Amino acid sequence: MSLGFDLIKTDAGARLGRVTTPHGAFSTPAFMPVGTKGAVKGVTPEELRGLGAEIILSNTYHLYLRPGHELIKSLGGLHRFMNWDGPILTDSGGFQVFSLCKLRKIDESGVQFSSHLDGSRHLLTPEGAIEIQEALGSDIMMTLDECTPHPATREYTENSMNLTHRWAKRCKDARKNDSQALFGIVQGGMYKDLRRVSAASIVDIGFDGYALGGLSVGEEKPLMQEMIAETAPLLPVERPRYLMGVGTPEDLVFGVSQGIDMFDCVMPTRNARNGTLFTRRGKLVIKNAQYERDPAPLDEECACYTCRNFSRAYLRHIYMMGEILSSRLNTVHNLHYYTTLMGEMREAIGSGRFEEWRKSFYAMRALAPA
């Protein structure tokens, strides 16, 4: 097995663990900042480390199109290319094909699509997805799946799920060596029984870790939670569990409470650029006029570089002016918020206080915003 996983402690359903990869270890529950095109927007690898990020995610689809996986391979792989020497997880490219591309055509072989950049035609197959990720040299690869749209009929969902299972098997077979781990993805849409079928099928194929896909795709929050609660317990205890593309701070806390170990989402970085900042009391929209003359930091108790050095008034000013520094300082704050949140949860699980911590998390958010 190319991926080590130590499950250190379980507390009120939440799991504290440690994953070991060829590029070092990371503690779980972990949040993975997203470096779509080989860069986490606005921050350097050095800063990411300083912010407590231990693993990042990068997008196969984008890197395949530009600058191309062969180019990255010829320059020593993605780690060296982007100067991040820690663990990297790459997705399969499938999700972006489904969300960004027009003229998609799915069949047994794979998915044909037109590049969102120049309209050029491409075919992404399970074998191709593995080949690209092997060229990138990520520590954790993902199988190609169809992210079932929502809403979808039971028939569509079942067919899509079965295709995902066949693709998963082909991905596993296509893998050339096991120095890069491979995670399988559970689909099944919003149908509990299909989720159960999918979990069993994917576990049966056997992977280094297991992901829940096709969630946070427009469904209501309780429905998403129901699917997570139904599926997570079906995954092998001794392997890491990854909830893909989720989510808000509340989503992370819920996911952890259900035994999820890994998360990724563009929310902290994208919201930062849009001027929406996360605080213990909820979100703060920095452009609001109320902050025009506010000398306070974003969050009095936050220890990030942004909060230690700049007022809301200044952050509002540079946001309104469209300064690059605004995206950057906001990103530092939001990523710090996310990594700190995960750290707090790990500490709470380790000391057997997760349920208590979870209550205080919600209590704090019920207070009036600053």
Added chain:
Amino acid sequence: MSLGFDLIKTDAGARLGRVTTPHGAFSTPAFMPVGTKGAVKGVTPEELRGLGAEIILSNTYHLYLRPGHELIKSLGGLHRFMNWDGPILTDSGGFQVFSLCKLRKIDESGVQFSSHLDGSRHLLTPEGAIEIQEALGSDIMMTLDECTPHPATREYTENSMNLTHRWAKRCKDARKNDSQALFGIVQGGMYKDLRRVSAASIVDIGFDGYALGGLSVGEEKPLMQEMIAETAPLLPVERPRYLMGVGTPEDLVFGVSQGIDMFDCVMPTRNARNGTLFTRRGKLVIKNAQYERDPAPLDEECACYTCRNFSRAYLRHIYMMGEILSSRLNTVHNLHYYTTLMGEMREAIGSGRFEEWRKSFYAMRALAPA
């Protein structure tokens, strides 16, 4: 006198000095990175320090319009607002009014203009320019002048220059205290005799330092050099000399050779965002296809964070993708280039080797680009 200036050594016309302000000292010759709207684009104050910047420039015009000097004053002044505790020089706002605004109307009282942001009408007077800069709390203020356009008739230039002299006197009279230094500005267009008259008039009024204005406004390089060579020697030896808005690395070297002590220019930061990088061998345009697979750093001998950690291939990729990190890494490199260039010149002057250094600077640039 609110501004201390120690002239430490003169070598082949170049001057090594040290300027003391209420927010600390800086060594000269000095390059001032430009923080137009209260932020040097893409970099934090902490990074600016690390890059060797000791003084920065900020633009009165922009801060007057947004967020307003009174707001900045109420929050403790510009230093605290932008979290830069070192020396700050502010311009008078005049240059931006002349370069950015429509519907300008100049008369004895000052200059009426329409904001480039919302078209609102404003009147900038010499007294107003000082009041705004006093509210900002900069260490070095500039007098309001008319930056004479090029080309301009002798008659226009002379009238404009005389107005600048009268405004300079009014600025000096308007100053409420001498804790903030005030520099006078020599105009006179491209007429040597007017430059001499202007230098004499401005020196006669008496300021903490003296600037050459109205250069690098479209004239040929030899003409600019002629004006600098003619005017710089007329300025008091015991006060700092500032060449406004200039320029390229070659311009800085020429200016230093003529006894100039201070420079500012948006070139390193703006060019960085446009993908043009400065190296010892000249400029490098990172988008060029030749760098697509180039594993070398921008400059093998550069010690900046960007060159120590990233290849040209990566820098080209993130530039092409429009990543924020591109602007940032390029800015770090270009500012490092500028501050290092100034540091090399200071060291050469200090050790009596400026002329030798200057020859090697040009010899390096004559080599084939990397």
